[in-house]
Amino acid sequence: MVGLLIAARPVATRAQDNPPVAWAWSGAVTSNSARVVARVATGITQARLVITPERAGATSRTQPATGYARPDAHSVIAFPIANLEQATRYRYRVETPDSPGLEGRFRTYGNGPFSFRLAFASCASTASNHVVFDAIREKAPDLFVHMGDFHYLNIGRNDPDAFRRAYDRVLDSRRQSALYRATPIAYVYDDHDFGSDNADGTARSRSAATGVYRERVPHYPLVEGNDGTIQQAFSIGRVRLIITDTRAARSPVDAPIDRRTMLGAAQLAWFEGELIKARDAPLVVWINTVPWITSSNERTIEGWAPYARERTRIADHIDGLGLTSRIVMLSGDGHMAAIDDGSHSAYMSSRQDNTRGFVVAHGAPMDRWPRTKGGPYSHGVSRRNHQFGLLDVKDSGSALDVTVSARNARGDVIPGLELVLRCEKSVCAVTR
Numbered sequence: 001m002v003g004l005l006i007a008a009r010p011v012a013t014r015a016q017d018n019p020p021v022a023w024a025w026s027g028a029v030t031s032n033s034a035r036v037v038a039r040v041a042t043g044i045t046q047a048r049l050v051i052t053p054e055r056a057g058a059t060s061r062t063q064p065a066t067g068y069a070r071p072d073a074h075s076v077i078a079f080p081i082a083n084l085e086q087a088t089r090y091r092y093r094v095e096t097p098d099s100p101g102l103e104g105r106f107r108t109y110g111n112g113p114f115s116f117r118l119a120f121a122s123c124a125s126t127a128s129n130h131v132v133f134d135a136i137r138e139k140a141p142d143l144f145v146h147m148g149d150f151h152y153l154n155i156g157r158n159d160p161d162a163f164r165r166a167y168d169r170v171l172d173s174r175r176q177s178a179l180y181r182a183t184p185i186a187y188v189y190d191d192h193d194f195g196s197d198n199a200d201g202t203a204r205s206r207s208a209a210t211g212v213y214r215e216r217v218p219h220y221p222l223v224e225g226n227d228g229t230i231q232q233a234f235s236i237g238r239v240r241l242i243i244t245d246t247r248a249a250r251s252p253v254d255a256p257i258d259r260r261t262m263l264g265a266a267q268l269a270w271f272e273g274e275l276i277k278a279r280d281a282p283l284v285v286w287i288n289t290v291p292w293i294t295s296s297n298e299r300t301i302e303g304w305a306p307y308a309r310e311r312t313r314i315a316d317h318i319d320g321l322g323l324t325s326r327i328v329m330l331s332g333d334g335h336m337a338a339i340d341d342g343s344h345s346a347y348m349s350s351r352q353d354n355t356r357g358f359v360v361a362h363g364a365p366m367d368r369w370p371r372t373k374g375g376p377y378s379h380g381v382s383r384r385n386h387q388f389g390l391l392d393v394k395d396s397g398s399a400l401d402v403t404v405s406a407r408n409a410r411g412d413v414i415p416g417l418e419l420v421l422r423c424e425k426s427v428c429a430v431t432r
């Protein structure tokens, strides 16, 4: 009954409460480092981070080591954390001299074979407080990959303050705030949280979106000198993860075909280089927000279809590296959950009728009306609201067992939408 009362309570009006620490989230987790970003209330001039390993008798340390840090002009403080122990759970607290502030947690990754769980999803109405965020949190993932439509404010102008307010609105929502403090994030925007619907690199909001992302999101190192795009690459154990930015360098969908690009020349070169570096990884997770399995037809032009030349170039590059079976693509954008085992995702120029591509999984929407995009998908499509995905990796050292599943708002597997891969000796095979 108590739980019901709590659940039925109106969303806390944080602005009225005006807590000294408004929000905090973590990201950029590696085997020995992490990053926490927090916003304090207007007028608060100092805060610090207290970090404690979650084991008996562990001692805390603070960031900075002595004293307090000052927030930026917009009340945000970033705390880079170094010298952490691998595969270790940590508790952190952002506190001010007069307040215990907010607490969160993360687990560092292991070097070498390391088993982990990752949740992935996209698309929630602005500041949604839906229980699906509790369901994701209760799965205790090591990382939550948020693939965009963090809000639907469609800020189509170069207005950094509007983007700052958007982050505040979402991070102030009670269930999302709880999730982001319980689980580190890797976030990449899609169209509605980058600009207007179907936004591309010509969006007037581009500078504000990419700039405020750098201020407020705890992200992995960005590629500097690349005109603002936010692509990132990192490792969890032996698995390599690559996030591409499919908005900030994209040319308009109707650009001349020989100049039409999804990633832009600089990011495409970076991505191809990252794939070469990852060629020996037992598994590569490519986080690509927009639908890969799409074809142009008279009714709709979705996802990668208008950029088919670049899609083929990437598929050829992956194929040439012998990586096709070892890629799992995680996607959002389409308001559906769907899994393809590679039956429909082959776009290399050498493909024939039975050529297999890589596994593609969509886990969406968290809280937005359903809509199917692209396909077909071998394991089917769940066109429902309040969904997300899980990627479980168990690494024995000699083989990886990888389970990709789509989940409903209770956290249960959506019937049919579960796939198991076994990866060993540089090949992954779908076993179920």
Ligand SMILES: [Fe+2]
Pocket: 122, 123, 124, 148, 149, 333, 335, 365, 368
């Ligand atoms: Fe969306």
